[in-house]
Amino acid sequence: MSNNATRHGQTEIVTTHEVHHDEHHVHHHKETFITKYIFSQDHKTIGKQFLITGIIWAVIGGLFSVLFRLQLGFPDTKFPILETVFGHYAAGGEIKPEFYYALITMHGTVLVFFVLTAGLSGTFANLLIPLQVGARDMASPFLNMLSYWFFFLASVVMISSLFVQTGPASGGWTMYPPLSALGQVNNGSKLGTDLWIVSMALFVVSSLLGGLNYIATILNMRTKGMSMTRLPLTIWALFFTAVLGVLSFPVLLSGLILLLFDRNLGTSFYLSDIVANGQILPNEGGNAILYQHLFWFLGHPEVYIILLPAMGMVSEILSVNSRKPIFGYMAMVGSLFAICILAFLVWAHHMFVTGLNPFLGSIFVLLSLLIAVPSSIKVFNWLTTLWRGNIRFTPATLFAIGFVSLFISGGLTGIFLANSTIDIHLHDTKFVVAHFHIVMGVASFFGMFAGVYHWFPKMFGRYMNSTLGYFHFWVTMIGAYLIFWPMHYEGLAGVPRRYLNLAPWHNFNKFGELNKMITIVSIIVFAVQLMFIFNFFYSIWKGRKVRHQNPWGANTLEWTTPIRPGHGNWTGEIPEVHRWAYDYGKDGREFIPQTEPIGKDESKHH
């Protein structure tokens, strides 16, 4: 990747204004190893901490999926190595059902919360918010540091739950009671589930501390001239993500606390009329479905907490690399806002077959399908952004394009599931698995990869190896479709989720070959992710050095900082902003940074 092509468009900007109230220009305080890398209050370091912790979790969560894919693809084969590693959980080289359910539960929990929430928005909100709004750090660097360390604690507790004697939580990542409430019906619902709840509580604290900080920073700490409508779309997306998190995570926490009470204090919030394993329980009057309402009140916004940051980064990256403004900036912000509101009003579409009042169900059909409107606005706007551009295919661009492709595919299958009539048939089948993995799992990962490749030079002052980047993209893209596209057919045939062996089933036991293929592809894709991680760490120390302040020729403020910015980001004053972030290709200029004042002869602003 050379910088020559992009350099000519840049003009040296001298900011001569004297209006900054920000007195502390550079932080010269002494930093020890501990304050610089461990208990750091620098948002950039905290972002990297989130990213690296997220990567570790992604390897663990991904490895779990490879293990249970082995079971699904090769139900009759024995893998003695599994017994060597996992002992009685895989006695005889076969994955035991108990272990299988622990694996899927942890896979879901880890990837949804620890990787795609903390690892994704934790990383990029921390890295990008101060840099792109023009602030020296977050509103409260200390709370920000706490946010990471609460996440770290949550991680420690979750990891420890893997090693307790009765095994980790194994009631599915949604942790529905009574299964999750009663130790006598499920081994994983013993100590493992208590640890799961404690870990999630710590996680909620982390996410609230982070979220409040992101909101405060975006609202209060924008540099001079940075009106809300001049914010890059990344920041808008991260803003709405934080709002979603702050309003919905507490509801999850309350639901989990009630579950904790039911488990340990003999309350009956979710329990009623239960004969567990021959034992008649005294609990009466509770309602198991109540938990599902509380859970999905977070659970649905959660998928947007995962998706919105990816959308924001993809918007930014597509615009920078097609050398064109993002099409329909206000529509993009508006659709983010609409998604954010609707995210709170659709939770019961996960519950169409729980015995929900059909009238209530119909309201949720309407509201759920409504989300397709802002989503399609976004897709068409991305397409128009590419149209008549001059596109540079960096690995980040490819992942952004891949994101759009996956978002379309997975979004469209959502239209099936949001319609309660079809959901009766498809509910809790492999169709659902395929749908949400494509639209929220893989697509968000693609947004995350795009972000890592794009902002790696800002994070570490070096480039990642782009040949490996291309290889990573193509294998992952092809692999993702090979894994999840045919899985829809299994779902249409009614194959339920969370079945570890289809052999007992006359109507389902016909996908042996398909499941084998999916398993092999997922192993390959997992191996290539390890290669990405290798590339990541190798490039931190050995990557090609960044020699140009603005390697992608981008307009946003992070590229006005030094190549390796210190704590405080800008050495001099914080730059002033004079325009929106998307003046690419305007008046024959390749790009016009946000810091450049509007010229006299410049054509009218957007």
Add this chain to the structure above:
Amino acid sequence: MQTFFIIAILFFGFVITFQIAKASEYVSVLRGEENSRKQNNKINAFLLLAFLVIGLIGVYYCNERLKGKILGESASDHGEKIDIMLYITLAITGFVFFVTQILLFWFAFKYQESEKRKAYYYPHNNKLEVIWTVIPAITLTILVGFGIYYWFKITGPAPENAMVVEVTGSQFKWEYRYPGKDGQLGKKYYKNVNPGEGNPLGQIWDDPFNHDDVYSTGEPLHLVVGKPVKLVIGAKDVIHDVGLVQFRMKMDAVPGTPTTMWFTPKYTTKQMIEKSGDPNFVYEISCDQMCGQGHWGMRGEIIVETQEEFDRWLASKKPQYALAMEKMQPAAKPASTDSLNKQSVDTVKRIAAINK
């Protein structure tokens, strides 16, 4: 050994790819980074187009390979409605899928970086944006309209003449109760559950409606062809789900909160065997809600038969009340704790058997 080879192959593949990638970086420095960047750009633009073409062929191939394995004709009246809704949605989303994916990859290929082109400054166009807000909105209105219409048909009250059967899930089996001649299920209370005394569902024997109710487990659920059936669904321990693939029906079984669903079976099991050409065809009940480690094997069967066959079968069954009374009469010892223990031992054995 095999595992070792696979790991070794992966490892070497890893090393080789990495070395190639590193070498390519050096080569690009030697040849001039700008040139190699442009070359990479062309290659990737081409690959995006190739991905589109091969991907579309793959979609076709995948459909050819797998379309025979998804379920054939629906075996219930409600299932027909669900299938119609599925096809309407498939047509609309399929159209959108092809148009948008083709545009995405075609634009990416067509507008790859070129020195001859300048990117076109095109920040917004209100007319276009209104168009692609309104058109999806109208399309979705259609989908919502059809969807809700069918939804209310399916979830509406069951017809008066519907037969009632109770289905109860517990780890990891299904139990059924038929109302007998009076057509009414008797009351039950979960604290009466006592399989040792012949009361596995906790029926209240004082309720006369209970006296002719027939209990059955470990054998298929019997339904009558062409006759609407309303299932009253419950669970004893955790949430289960009655999933009936051929009927396209599904409803959770929630402890403490009974649910219902109704449908009309269209074909007897025998007819389905003929239609599908599969001599082993069987209607299955699958548990679709994660219910513990035996979840994947929580299987039930359904026999759909004619009214005469059903009546003959039901007549061959003794009401559970009679069975329980027989059990109680000869030795009136209070066997409660014993039987409970025995039952839990049985359950453990069951789990062990399923999970072996």
